[in-house]
Amino acid sequence: MKQLKIITIVFFLLFIGSIEAQQAKSIILIYLDGGPSQTDMFDPKPDATRDIYGNYKNVQQTNVPEIVLGEKFPLLSKIADKFSLIRSMTHGLNGHETAHYAMITGDLSGGSVVYPSFGAVISYKLQNSYKGILPPYISLVEANNRFNEGGFLGNSFKSFGTKGAPEKNIFEVDGLVNTFVPADKFKSRMNMLADFEAQNKDRMHGVDEAAIQKLRTQNVEMISGKLKDVFNLSNETKEMREKYGQNRLGQSCLVARRLVEAGVPVINVRTTGWDTHKVHFQKMNQMLPELDRALWALLTDLDEKGLLQNTIVMCGGEFGRTPRVLWEAPWNGGRSHFGTAFSYLVAGGGFITGKVIGKTDKTGENILERKVYPADLIGTVYKLMGIDPYGTLPHPIEGNLPMLPSLDKSGQSNGLLLELIKK
C-alpha cells in the first residue's frame, strides 16, 4: 500500500515536471513584412562608416545602459527595460518566400514537407482548450500569403484575416462588421434563407443540412452579439487612439490589445512596405516613428493593464537588410535582403527583459556571439505558451512529425533561448 502511494507520488511529480510551465496566454507578432533594417533600428552601428549607418549616425541611449537603439526610436528608448533584443537572428536565406517560410515555421530542414506557421500550430494545439467564439488566430489585416501557412495541418488552422482598415472610423471586419446591411435587414434575409432551405431539403439529399444550419446559427450569434465590439475602436478614448498613432499599424496594435483582452491566443499584426531597396531612408523617416509609437504604446498599455506578463510581444521581419548601404544607381541609398544577421524584439509572456542576446561585428555583417535560428525563437515561444517544442504534429501521410524538425540540429538551430526565460 505504501509502495503504491510512493509510486503515485512519483508519477504525479513526473507529470508535473512534464507540463510546460505556461506563462503566456497570447502572443502578438508585429511582423514587418519585406524585411526591416536592423542597422537603423535595433542594432545601430554609429562607430562604423557612413556606408553602414547611412543617414542615421545618431543613436538613442535608453533607460538600460546596455541597450542602444536607432535614432528614430525615442519612445522605445524610455522603456528598454520592458523588452529584450536578439541581435543575432540568422537563417542565411535572402529570398522573401523561403525566408518567410523559415521565420514563421522555424523549419530549415529543407525537406519536402511544408510545415504550418507557428500560429497555426498554436491554434491546433489549443483547439480543445480554447473556448472563445472568435477565431484563435487572427491577422490584422491580412494573413501572410507568401506560403500556405496551414502547412500539412490544413486549411482550418490558417489565420483569420480581418481585412478592412482599423484606422478608419468604422473598422469593417470581414464577415463580422458590415456597414452596408443594417441588423433588421440581416435578420429578415436570414429568415428568408431558413424558409428557402426548409423547402429545398429534398433537393439536397446527401448534404448534412443540419450541420450547416448550426454553423449559420453560431455565426448569427457572432455577428449580432457583443463580440464584434472587440473590433469597435470608438469604445477607446481619443487619447488612447492617438497614443498608438492614427495609422494602420498603430490602430492594428490597439485592436491587438483588445483581442488579447478577449482571450484570442495568436494575433499577427502584419505591416508591409519594409522591402526598401530604393529610397530607403526617406521611407524609414516615415515608417520608423510610426513603429516606435505603436510598439511603445502597445507595451506600456499592456503593462498598465497587467496583461504584459501573460502576453508575448515579438517584432521583426522575414530577414533584415544589408548593413552596407547601396548608394549607387538604381538603388540610390537602398538596402538589400540580408538573412545572415538581423534582429528581433521580444517582450512579455515570461521573457526576461532589458537584455541583449547575441552580438554582431563592427559593421553588423557577421554574428560574433550566440546565433539564434528561427526554430530557437519559435521553440521558445511554444515553451512559454505551454506547448512542448519537442512534441509532434500529425501529417496526413507521414504520421507524427517533430513539431520543429530543425530544433537542436547543427546549422539549423542553436538551442532554445533558455537564457531569456524567467525562472
Add this chain to the structure above:
Amino acid sequence: MRIYLIAFVLLFSVTIAKAQNIDSYFISKGEKPTLCSDEVFLRRAYISVTGRIPTKEKVAEFLNSTDKDKRSKLIDDLLSSDEYLTYFGNKWGDMLRIKSEFPSNLWPNGVQAYNRWVHEKLVSNTPYNQMIRELLLSKGSNFRMPAVNFYRAFPRKTPENIYGNIQLLFLGNRKTTDEGKVFFSQLRYKSTKEWKEEIVYVDYHMKAPVKQVTIDGISLPLTENEDWRTVYVNHLTDPSNKRFASVMANRLWYWIMGQGLVNEPDDWGVQNPPSKPELLESLTKKFISSGYNMKAFVREILNSYAFQCANSDVGTFKPNRLNAEVIVDAIADITGISDPYSSRVPEPFSFFPIGTHSLELGDATVSSNTLELFGRASRDVSLESQHIKELNSRQLLYLMNSSELESKIRKSPVLNELIKNQPAVSDICKAVTLTVLSRYPTPAEMQLYNSFATQNKLTTKQLCYDLAWMELNSTEFLYNH
C-alpha cells in the same frame, strides 16, 4: 517484336470483350439509379466538366429544348470547350504542384511553360501513358522543354523525393521503399546565363549499381550510358501494369463523381480496398483498351446513369462542396465582378488582366483571400485532399455578412441590368434564380419571394439584391449536387 505485337493485339481484344459498360454494372447489381432532372443534370455537368456555371441563357435554352439527345450533346459541347481545358489543366496543375514560389519554386516563366505543356496535351487529348512517358523522360531547359519542370518542383530535388512523388501520383502509393530511387539518381541540374533558366540533364557517366534493382518482383537491369529512367518508365507504363491505369481511371472517376472507387484516390493498398472492385476492374480494362484515352473515358462516365442519377447512396454521383476556385468564379460570373489577381514576382508572365478567372491563374502562388478562405489547393503536396471540401463557419461568415460580397452584389453590372427596366417581381425572381442556381424557381419559391417582398415593402432593386444574397448563401449554390 512481331510476337510482342501479336500478344498485344490478343490482349487488346480480350480486354475489349471483357470491358463492361458502367450502366450494365449497376443494372446487374440491381442498383439502376433513377435519372436526375434536366436542371440538376445541367448544373452538375457544367460544374464537373468545366468548373463553371451555365449562363441564364444557356439554362433556358437547355431546359426548353425537346431534343431527346440533348444531354449527350451537351456533354460533347462541354468536352470540346475551352473551359474544359482550363478546368482539367488546373487539376493537372494541382497534381504536378505548378507554383512559382515556395515550395515548388518554378518561377513564373517555368510555370507558364509548364501550363502550356499540360494545355497542349489536353488539346490533343494525348493518351495518358504517352503523356506520362513524355513527362518522366523529359530533359533540357525548363523554358524550352517544359515537362522537365516535373523534376524541378521540389524544395529538395533528391531521387527519394522524386521517386516518392511518382509513386504517389501514378500508383497511389503514399509510402514507398527506397529501391526505386536509383532510377532517378543520374539527374543533374545546371543554371544558364538566362535569368532563372535551369537545365535538367542526365549524367551518363554514373556507375551502374552492382546489385540488380527489383521492383514489383521484376528485376530491372541497369547499364552505364543509358538513361535509367527509361527502364523504370517502360515498366511503369506497360499495359500489364494495371495499377498505373487503374489509378488514373479512378482519379478521373473521382474528379467527375465526387468520390473515388478507391477513396481517397491517392491512397491505394490493402489498407484501403476499392468499394466496387469489379467495376474498377472493368473501368481499368476499358481505359487501357481505349488506348488510355482520358477524354473518351470521361465522356463515358458523364453519359452513364452513375453520373446522371438523382442523388443516391449507391456509390454513384456524390454531392460535394464546390471547389474554392469554382465558388469564386461562380460569384464572379453571377455578379460580373471578378477579383483582381497579381503576382509579387515582377515578370511579364505574372500579369493577370481584369476579368481573369481563378481557374485561369495556373499558379498557386497567385491567390486571393477568398480563394484561401474556401481552401484552394495549396500545391504543397500532390494529394487530392488538399482541395478543402468542408464548409466551415468562416466561409459562411463571408457569404452571410461580408462587405466584399455585399458590395459585389450591389455594384453588379449583371444584377443591375436585370432591374434597369423596372420588371415585375416574378421576372426578377426568375432571372436571379436562373443566374445563381441555374434553374427556374418553383411555384412555392415564387410565393415565398413574393410574400417576402410585400412583407418587407421591398423595391425591385432591394428584392433583387436580397434574392441574390440568399441564393448565394443557399446550400444548393454551394454544392455540386
